[in-house]
Amino acid sequence: MPPANGGYMIAAYVAAAVIYLSYSAWLLWRSRGR
Amino acid sequence: MTAIPAAERALRRSGAWMAVALVLVAGVYVRALVFTPEEATQGLAQKIFYIHAPSAWVAFLACGIVGVCSLLYLFLKDARLDLLAASSAEVGTVFLTTVLVTGPIWGKTIWGAWWTWDARLTLTLFLWFICLGYLVLRGAVDEPGRRARYSAVLGILGALLVPFIHVSVLLFRTLHPKPVVLQTSRPQLPGSMLLTLLLSFTVFTIFFVALLVRRYSWARLRDAQAQSQAES
Numbered sequence: 001m002p003p004a005n006g007g008y009m010i011a012a013y014v015a016a017a018v019i020y021l022s023y024s025a026w027l028l029w030r031s032r033g034r
Numbered sequence: 035m036t037a038i039p040a041a042e043r044a045l046r047r048s049g050a051w052m053a054v055a056l057v058l059v060a061g062v063y064v065r066a067l068v069f070t071p072e073e074a075t076q077g078l079a080q081k082i083f084y085i086h087a088p089s090a091w092v093a094f095l096a097c098g099i100v101g102v103c104s105l106l107y108l109f110l111k112d113a114r115l116d117l118l119a120a121s122s123a124e125v126g127t128v129f130l131t132t133v134l135v136t137g138p139i140w141g142k143t144i145w146g147a148w149w150t151w152d153a154r155l156t157l158t159l160f161l162w163f164i165c166l167g168y169l170v171l172r173g174a175v176d177e178p179g180r181r182a183r184y185s186a187v188l189g190i191l192g193a194l195l196v197p198f199i200h201v202s203v204l205l206f207r208t209l210h211p212k213p214v215v216l217q218t219s220r221p222q223l224p225g226s227m228l229l230t231l232l233l234s235f236t237v238f239t240i241f242f243v244a245l246l247v248r249r250y251s252w253a254r255l256r257d258a259q260a261q262s263q264a265e266s
Contacts, residue, residue, distance in 0.1 A: 002077035005143040012082040012139040013063060016089065016132045020059065020241070023128045024052055027245065031045060031252035 041254035048248035055241040062234045070230040082140040084230055088238035089132040090158075094196045096126025096242065097161065100168075101193020104186035116182035117257060119189050120172055121249035125242060127165040134162055145209060153206040157199045164192040 066084040073080035103119035106112070137155070138148040149155065168188050175181035203210050223231065 002072060002074055003079070003143065005077045005079040008139050008143040009067075009078040009081050012079075012136040013067065013085060015135045015139065016085045017063075019128060019132050019135065021056075023125075024056065024245065027248055027252075028049065028052070031248060 038255065038258050041251040041258070044247055044251035045255060048244060048251060051244040052241075052248060055237070055244040058237040059241055062230075062237045065233060066230050070226055071224070073227075076144055079140055079143045082136050084234045085238075086133060086136040086140065087231065088234040089129045089136065091235055092238050092242045093126050093130035093133055093161075094199070095239070096122045096129060096246075097165075097193045097196050099246075100126065100189040101196075104189035104193070107182060107186045108190075113178070113182065113257065114254070116178075116186065117253040118250055120185065121246055121253055123165060123168050123185075123189065123192075125245045125249055127162070127169065128245075129238075129242065130158070130162050130165060133158060150209055152208045152210055153202040154199060154208055154210040157195055157202055161192060161195045161199065164188065164195065168192060 062084065066081050070081065070084070072078055099122040100119045103115045103122065107115040107119065137158075141150070142148045168185055171188060172181055172185050175184060202208060203212050
């Protein structure tokens with residue numbers, strides 16, 4: 001029976017999404033209109 | 035100057051490429067979370083591997099680009115190499131941050147500890163500090179020639195850490211798992227998991243290239259603008 005650790009999986013996927021989306025948005029915002 | 039229209043075109047197109055890359059990353063999320071089987075001993079937390087390992091690959095690729103461009107810059111003194119190194123360092127730091135955030139989340143549930151001063155973890159943390167130092171250094175030196183020279187030296191030193199990080203799990207007694215794909219025997223992963231991992235490696239590389247093109251073409255335009263302002 002595998003351990004019930006789906007919460008950790010979700011936390012990691014959400015954290016990665018937050019980091020990548022934040023940086024993408026920041027990069028787009030900095031380089032807008034150039 | 036013909037390079038500037040090219041950088042403008044690249045900047046315009048890079049937005050669309052970034053959007054495509056983000057959709058592909060979302061596809062990797064769906065593939066990993068919904069269509070990839072749960073591992074028998076580690077449970078669902080094993081799926082962190084599908085974003086952690088490709089992020090690490092991209093971070094090391096980015097550091098490799100920084101190292102090569104920095105080395106070439108010291109010989110050729112071409113400002114484009116410096117800008118490419120700086121762009122790659124910034125984007126690489128983002129991927130390295132993801133590695134250092136997702137790794138401990140996996141470690142907490144599998145090892146029972148968020149962090150351990152294991153060789154690979156420690157070296158990766160040091161690389162992250164070097165990346166931050168590189169970015170701070172670039173912000174602190176105004177004169178472009180000196181900034182490029184100083185950061186090239188730091189970039190080369192940072193890139194030298196990458197091969198050590200890669201072999202650290204083989205050289206030292208570490209807690210970090212050994213490679214499951216890049217090894218002399220066959221990969222130790224079932225087909226469906228291997229497919230998800232390879233897909234993730236490919237998509238994260240495309241995402242990195244899209245971000246790098248955006249960051250680099252923006253840096254080229256900014257550089258050209260600063261030059262024309264200085265001349266007028």
